Amino acid sequence: MTRAEEFEELRPLLFSISYRILGTVTEAEDTVQETWIRYAATPARPTSAKAFLSAVVTRLSINVLRSARVRREEYVGPWFPEPLLTDPYQDPERSAELADSVSMAALLLLERLSPLERAVFVLREVFGFGFPEVASAVGRSEAACRQLAVRARRHMDEGRPRFEADRREREELATRFFDAFAEGDLDGLKNLLAADVQIVADSGGKAPQWARGIFGAGNVARALGVLVPSFVQIGGVVEPRQVNGQPGAVFRDRDGKVVNTWTLDILDGRIQTISTMSNPDKLAHVGPVADAWAILREAQRARQDPARPDERRHS
Template identity: 45%
Template structure:
C-alpha cells in the first residue's frame, strides 16, 4: 500500500468513529472547540501508532480521547476557578427542529442542565459516569480505558450517581410543549411582554448568563419568575429593536439565536419542567463560545 493510500485508509477509519469520539470529548469538556482539539491530537497519535499494536481501533481511540480529556479537565479546573461570572458549556447549534428519532437519553446527556451537573464530579468520576451511563461501557472495560481496575471504577460510578441523583431531572418535557414554550419566549421577549414571560416561566426559574468577562452579562445566577421576566423586559427596552430571534436546536433541545445587526450576540438554551414551562434559561454571550456558529 502506498503512503497516500495508507493515510487515506487511516483517515477513513478515524472518521468512522469521529461522532462517538466527539460525543465523548464534548460531554467531558463542555466545549466543542476543545473537543475538536482533542480529536486532532488523537488522530496524530492514531497516525503514528504501528498498526500491528492496534487490536481494536475503537478501543484504541476511545482510550486516547478519554485520557486526553482527563488531562484537559484537570487543567481546566484551575482556569474555571477564575472565570468571570457563571460558566456555561459552549453550545452545539443546528438550525431547524430537534431530530424526533434521536434517543431521548442521548439528547438529555447533551443538555446544559446535565453538563452543569457533571461539573460537580471529579475528572475520573465524570469519565466513568459518561462512559458507563452514556456509552454503555462496563466497569471492567472502563478500567482499561483509564488505566485502573474494575472495582475502583465501579466505586467511582457509584459515587458519581450519588452526587447527581438528587438533582438529575426525573422527567423529560414533551417536545411539542418545549418547542411551544421556546417560541412563546421569543414572541414575549420581542414584544417586551412581562405577563407573557411570566405565563411560560416556572415560579422557581433560574437564569444563567455567561459573558466570560468579554460580554456584558449578569455576574450571578438570577432566580424567580418575576426577577427573570423583568430582566428580559429591561434588555428589550435597551436593545429590542435591533434584536432578531432565530429558532435553533441547541444541545438537542429547542433554543434561540439572537442577532444584532447581523452579528450573533447570544444563544439561549432552555430547561423545561414536566408541564412544559421554562425552568431555566441559559444565555451564552461569551464571543469565544459563539465564533463557530453561522446564520441558518
C-alpha cells in the first residue's frame, strides 16, 4: 500500500479526531491536509501509519486550538461548533462514544477543557487509544496523561445531564416537533417544549439573530409561530436531519441555499434547547449559503402583505 493509500484509508479517523479537538469543520480539514503534507515529506516510513498520523494531527490540532481560543474570546455573541452533518469515521465497537462526543452539548463541554485535556480525552475516551499512544501523540508522559484524563472526565461528567433520552425517543419527539412546526401548530409546539426551553443562536454578528436568545415555552412557541408561516410562504424549506448526531434541521431558501441549521437538545421527553447556527462562515461546508438578511426582509414583507406571495417571489 502506498503512503497516499494509507493516508486516504485513515483520513476519516484523522478528521474525526481533529474535529472533536477543534469543533470546526474547516480547520479540521485544513489540519488533516497539513498532516498529509508532513507525512509525505517524512523520509523514513513509520512503523505504524495510524500511530504516526494520529500523533501529527493531534499536535497540529492542539496548536490550532490554542490560537483559536484567543479569537473565540473576541467572538460576537455565543460561540457554537460548526455543524457536522455526517461523521466520516465509523467504528461499531465505539459507536456510542463517537455519537455522544460529537453532540453540540459534548462539544461545548469540551470547550471547558484545556487543549491538552481535550486532546487526551478525545484520544482516550472517544477513540480508545492506549495511554502509550496518547502520551506519544501529545508529547507528555503516560503518568501525566492519566492525570489529564482523570481531570477531563471529571469536568465532562460534572456538566452532563443526569438522564439522557435514548435515540429513538429523541427522534420520535423531533419528528413530532418538526411536523407541528411545518403545520404552524402553536399548541402542538408548546406541548413539546420544556418550561424553561431556550433558543440560542450563533451568528458571529454576521446574520440576524434574537438578541440574547428566547426563553420559556410560551415565548419560544410564539416566536416559532411567527417565524414558520412567513418562511414557508417565501419558499423556505425545513429539511429535518441529524446535525452533530442529534435531531435537527437544515433551513434552506427556495433556491436550496443554506439559511441556518438547528439542533435540538432533548431531555425528560421535552425539548430543552434549540441551538441555531446562522454564521455564514460556519455554514459554507454545508452548501451554498443564503443571504440571511435578505431572507429576513422578505419574510417581514410576507407577514405584512400575505396575499401577494407570487409577486414577491418573482420580483
